[in-house]
Amino acid sequence: MRTNQLLSESVEKLLAWYPAHARDLPWRQDQEPYHVWLSEIMLQQTRVEAVKGYYRRFLQALPDIAALADAPEEQLLKLWEGLGYYNRVRNLQKAARQIMTEHSGVFPGEYAKIRKLSGIGPYTAGAIASICFEQPTPAVDGNVLRVMSRILNDHSCVDLPKVKQRFTEQLAAVYPAGQCGMLTQALMELGATVCVPNGAPRCDACPVRELCIAHEQQTVEQLPVRAEKKKRRIEHRTVFVFLCGDAAAVRKREDKGLLAGLWEFPNLPHTCTPEEAIAWGEEMGVHPTALLQSQERVHIFTHIEWHMTCYFFRCLHQSDGFVWADADALQGQYSLPTAFRLFLPDVLELLNQAP
Ligand code: SF4
Incomplete structure (x- = not known):
């Protein structure tokens, strides 16, 4: 089966599976860009369970982009205390100020403009543009790289930018009009709860099991191929x-x-x-x-x-x-x-x- 057809069929299965299997998470209550953005930044390098409390407290203290733009640094750091990678919250505020001055306080709806905001890389821009604005912009992180390399049985090193780029383009080609946000979230969910990073994936519970080439060829444990990590x-x-x-x-x-x-x-x-x-x-x-x-x-x-x-x-x-x-x-x-x-x-x- 050609890659495009394999991915298109996988997308159909994922979209049918997601509504019944999505976890009930606080940032999935709406598609408000501020909420999706904040959750995506908090979730970088941090577990979902740990983020929930921080997310609620942050929004209680700073309910909108204007409040974030105006917050004193000490308040921001206190709200982020214990989450680590503190530049994330400093960049959040820089971006909030950009939105206030360059976009009249309204979160921009185009991928290219979102990407120009401080601290927003291709993954976060793809997530916001697809979830909040229904654009066909995949959000490719470690979870999606793992799922893609297994479905396609692709043994390229996923740490190489050109491999990430290729997966992004292959996915973008099969993004379904009107269901872009759902597909982004379904891929995230599959990577987080079924095709998991540590330990054996739960192939028996996987909606794309019959299409997944790594499952068929029993190469799941070899994938994804990663570059050797530097010692700390x-x-x-x-x-x-x-x-x-x-x-x-x-x-x-x-x-x-x-x-x-x-x-x-x-x-x-x-x-x-x-x-x-x-x-x-x-x-x-x-x-x-x-x-x-x-x-x-x-x-x-x-x-x-x-x-x-x-x-x-x-x-x-x-x-x-x-x-x-x-x-x-x-x-x-x-x-x-x-x-x-x-x-x-x-x-x-x-x-x-x-x-
Ligand atoms: S069948 Fe298994 S390896 Fe393939 S995508 Fe599903 S969980 Fe991952």
């Missing part, structure tokens, strides 16, 4: 929880680089012994009086692993070099990324026990 770099850090009175020391990270502009517990880019940690506390003017506990934790970023040793000290002085945040401010005001939030439960407990 390991960095050692010492994190200091300085507690004084009812507050802990925090500071703002620089405006550039990893976790730019977020808040952190003070830290050094190497491992310290307890004696060296006490000496650094003296140098910082907090005068540690008791080492309460220490912890070893690992946090994984895309390309880096932080191997952290954290020392919790009771201290004598709230020195000027830090901001001193009480329990309420740590939870409600300062945006601590996940790498540092790992220590927050213990910090809050110790603050609770403060004399």
Whole structure:
């Protein structure tokens, strides 16, 4: 069977399957571009279950594009706290401001214009244009690459831009007028719930099982073909929880680089012994009086692993070099990324026990 015919028949099966199998997700209640856009950005690198709460809170605080464009950065970062990849939310705001100034506050309906908005790549533009504006623009991400390579039994490396481009064109050629949004979502759903990324796909439950060449030829486990991943770099850090009175020391990270502009517990880019940690506390003017506990934790970023040793000290002085945040401010005001939030439960407990 020719590729085009194979994909056309697969599309028919998918469209018949989707309505009865679509998960009930908060961002599928309507086709409002702001909602679809926000959900797609949040879902990059983040699990659906984790996104649901963030999505609801974000829309409650910033219900429309104008509110997003006007929001203070600290509010944005707090709403995104723990989701990671914080440039995503900064770009969301940049794009909201573009929409306010260049499109009179109305989300543009053409793929080329959507693609020009800050932080919107081909995948997100394809998703918004097809779901919200019924354009035949496939949204090709890792899920769709996996499904395509299996249906077609294509052993090209899906990390190559030319392969992604080819799959995009092949799919665009069979996008059904009037059901573009449904097809985009059906492909996403198949990749997320049936032709899954980790572990064996659920071919028995798959609507395209009879068409899928990889299933027929038993090559499913070999697909998709991926480029070899680079190993993550390991960095050692010492994190200091300085507690004084009812507050802990925090500071703002620089405006550039990893976790730019977020808040952190003070830290050094190497491992310290307890004696060296006490000496650094003296140098910082907090005068540690008791080492309460220490912890070893690992946090994984895309390309880096932080191997952290954290020392919790009771201290004598709230020195000027830090901001001193009480329990309420740590939870409600300062945006601590996940790498540092790992220590927050213990910090809050110790603050609770403060004399
Ligand atoms: S039959 Fe199996 S391998 Fe083929 S698309 Fe369906 S779930 Fe994926």
